[in-house]
Amino acid sequence: MNIFYDGRNKKWKHQEKQRLTLGKSSLPLERADAYKKQLLSIQLNEKKGNLGPLIGIMTSRKENYSVAGNGTLFRNLQKKLMEFGGISIVFTPENINSKGIKGFLFLPERNQWIKVETPLPHLVYNRVPFRKIEKTKSFFQATRILQVKNIPFFNPGFIDKYELYLLLKEHPNLKQYLPFTEAVEDEQRLNSFLQKYKNVYLKPTLSAKGKGIYKLSLLDDGIIHLESIKKEIPYENFSVFWSEMHETLTGESYLVQEEAVSSKIDNHRFDFRILAHYDNGKYLVTGIGIRKSKLQEITTHIPNGGEMIPYEQLKTKEHDEFIEFIVKELGTYLSEKLGFFGEFSIDAGLTPEGKYVLYEVNSKPMSFDEMDIEANRLEKLRRLFFHLSKFD
Template sequence: MSIFYDFELKNWFTLNKQSKTLGFNKHPVQMVSSAPARSLFFPISPKEEVPLIGILTGRKKDNKVTGNGRLFKELQKEIMKNGGLSIVFTPQNINDNSISGYMYLPTKDKWYTVQCPIPHVIYNRVPFRRIEKSDSFYEAYQFFKSKNIPFFNTCFLDKHELYQVLSKDSYFQKLIPETIKICEKSPFQTFFQKHRQLYIKPSLGSKGKGIYLASLNKDSTIQLQGQEELLLYEDFHTFWLKWNSVFLKKSYIAQKAINPLLYNGKRFDFRILVHYVNNQFNVTGIGIRQSKEQNITTHVPNGGIILPYKQLQSEKHDQFITELANRAGKLLSKQIGFFGEFSIDAGITADGKYVIYEINSKPMRFDEQEIEKKRFQTLASLFLELAGL
């Protein structure tokens, strides 16, 4: 069985003798005896109601559509296996009763411009924070909200706002290093003197970019270590004069540095992928990232290396990660908005205590192929669950 798109009529049809609908508004898929020449066939086995998943992305400054093309392709393949379709679109592509966008056809490995009814579910994969702050994104969000269409993954997470949410919960209070937003010289200096060693991070950063390890030495000098540089300042005042404009302009946080447990002499972190499944948040996959040349970040783009979780796995770790995932998902969805997918960066201190560093609402690709494969399968199933199909 297939359904097909007629480029001339900009509508959907089927050769099946049973009536079908497509999208949230149950747009009729018309039955015809033959397809016109300019048609796009999608080889799926549609049920009575064909699931349609909208993948919301954005445009670059040159107006070209951007986003994680590989993710979009793999999701289309999985969704088609489940008798549905997905369409990639931007906030500017929304009309009252339809959206225009781009649909991937795996048999030809090509993207095509199509027009579709309103989707059952919206998966937010807008790649830049500036787009999420735009009027067009806000209007798109309100449009789908007004129709009670599930909006999957509300927004990017701000590190300081995340800390504020987590610090008010008794379970997470003991897991997160003390953190402040860098706003004024005096409170920051007091915080620095209290902890002596801090991680300084951009609140809106990702992939380990812009992170520094700042150390206050006994002689009052300050050492600032980046991923590729080491700077020294004679005192806090000199350090503040040099950096305050950067910290204040881009919004930075200061976080107490922990003394991490080492494996083969290097720090390591857990990378935990979580999805909402059957009314709870389950762990889809766990990877280990270990620093190699520097101990500031374990991210692979910054020189980190990949280790299999089974190399450090224990029953205690399993129990902690399972509980952490479910609690984090419930808290985030209650306090910020629904997050059907997120990842957590967690670690262990030298004295054996668990700690969490980050929660990411739009996880990067996992290098472990088995985790990525399970991710696509889980997402496709979750979309159908949210669509009520």
């Protein structure tokens, strides 16, 4: 049924005879007046007098106070939701209180964002793009409101890479896929780790998209070879390396990880990129992509010169079984330990000996370049939103 937004007094109204509410509010909506033709009209589902689903998408502000985040995803989600009688509101943690939210509504037919106010949503999808925001008072207050009001919230937050390693190391079925990893704490421990494994990766525990990653190698003559996405530097010995790099490695949280030698395509390493969603009580694979390195061998991320390859070129029964297994195990375990995960992505590899390796789990996947995977993602999210808000 149609619902109308009156921007003059920032209220949602209707013209039906029955009592209607919107979102999590139990307060009835007002009736639209004779000027309803001048009001914004949106068609929503109705279930037992409640209109929705009303989905909140939590993001954050940029330094210039404009809204940050994946705008393309937000717009496409709105289009998908409106096809099925739902809407989404993009808002920041500062703009929620115990009664409602202030945010932005995307209108596909106008290709326009407008400011609106709504009652509290049926659920909130966490797309806050900056880790520091999840440490703020406003974020904690926002999540507390959702908890008190019993509003589903996913995903719970960014994942620290080292904390994830320690968590998965305790899982009987997942620990076998982990490269040995330690936190970078001091010169002696890092040197001992390098002496043991010879080739290691240094990774920031709180970064994404391959940012800040180095490969460190101990050569036969004692020379230390450091390789990043953009440069290669030889050091006479470990002490010289540490004197130059220790501020970087200890200034922010870093981990050191043994190199898991990757299988190659055309003499370049490749990774599996796996997208997964919670779907009707299970964790299922939404899409699988392959990323091959091209310009450098540190990462396979496309912004760093990686190349996209269709999974069908490498698809095997063994790969399918591993991916389905790890999605199920990871989704269940992470939700049990960290809070409900509605979606996540996985970076995994394969050694020349056929051993699978789990590199990383991302709680807030970016858009996939494969159009079919991204289309599947939108439908999976739509179904999940409707299910959790009880409009399925």
